[in-house]
Amino acid sequence: MNQESVEVTTPIRNFSVQLSPTPRGARLARLLAVEQLRSWGLPPTPAEHLVAELAANAVVHGRVPGRDFRLLLYVVGDTLRIEVTDTAGDRRPCPRQPSAEAESGRGLILVEALATRWGVAAGPAPRKTVWAEVTLLAPEPGSPCCGDTGALSQGPRG
Numbered sequence: 001m002n003q004e005s006v007e008v009t010t011p012i013r014n015f016s017v018q019l020s021p022t023p024r025g026a027r028l029a030r031l032l033a034v035e036q037l038r039s040w041g042l043p044p045t046p047a048e049h050l051v052a053e054l055a056a057n058a059v060v061h062g063r064v065p066g067r068d069f070r071l072l073l074y075v076v077g078d079t080l081r082i083e084v085t086d087t088a089g090d091r092r093p094c095p096r097q098p099s100a101e102a103e104s105g106r107g108l109i110l111v112e113a114l115a116t117r118w119g120v121a122a123g124p125a126p127r128k129t130v131w132a133e134v135t136l137l138a139p140e141p142g143s144p145c146c147g148d149t150g151a152l153s154q155g156p157r158g
Contacts, residue, residue, distance in 0.1 A: 013040050014074035019055075021063040021086070029055035029071045033082070036073055042136070046114040047073075047080060050132045053107040054084035057093060057130065062086030064126075078136045079116075089128040092120055 015036040019025035033051040034044040051071065058069040067087040074081050095112060098105030111118050115132035122128055 012074060012076050014072065016070060016072045018068045018070050021059050021067065021069050023056075023059060025069070026052070026055040026059045029069075029084075033071065033073060037080075040075065042075075042080070047082060047134055050082050050111055050114055050134070051084075053111050054082065054130050054132065057107055058084050058086040061091055061093070062088040062128070064088055075136065080134045080136055081131060082133070083129050083131045085127050085129040087126050089122055089126045092128060093130055 015032075017029070017032055019029055030048055030052040034048050037044045037047055051073075055069070055071060062069065064087045069084060069086040072081075072083040072085070093108055095108035096105065097109075111132055114134070116135045118130070118132040120128055120130050
């Protein structure tokens with residue numbers, strides 16, 4: 001008996017936008033990400049918080065006047081990857097424990113808590129990309145909120 005090989009392909013969904021390195025650009029990154037996730041049938045949380053933190057960091061710590069930052073979202077298999085690229089490759093993010101009185105400095109702690117994995121990739125010069133991944137889970141049977149493509153979860157750390 002001859003068996004035919006059937007190749008099953010999962011589409012790679014992606015979205016990319018270049019934005020100005022301003023507070024308005026960071027807000028727009030979050031809003032566009034939320035809308036894109038909804039168009040893919042994915043709930044926005046926790047990804048919208050990750051986009052907000054990474055975009056805000058690009059604006060505050062990665063800003064070079066006259067140079068934009070880029071937001072890239074893509075889904076491969078069961079993983080949503082969020083990438084924010086800026087042009088201050090010499091300024092790498094460093095998580096630290098802020099003092100109780102500090103009004104800022106908790107963004108990367110939040111990223112670490114919400115993402116399945118996160119990191120920084122250098123280059124090409126003068127760029128760096130800070131990325132975070134979130135594991136997508138299959139919806140629970142009968143769950144009305146998840147749509148056909150699954151729900152976002154913090155998933156296991158590893």
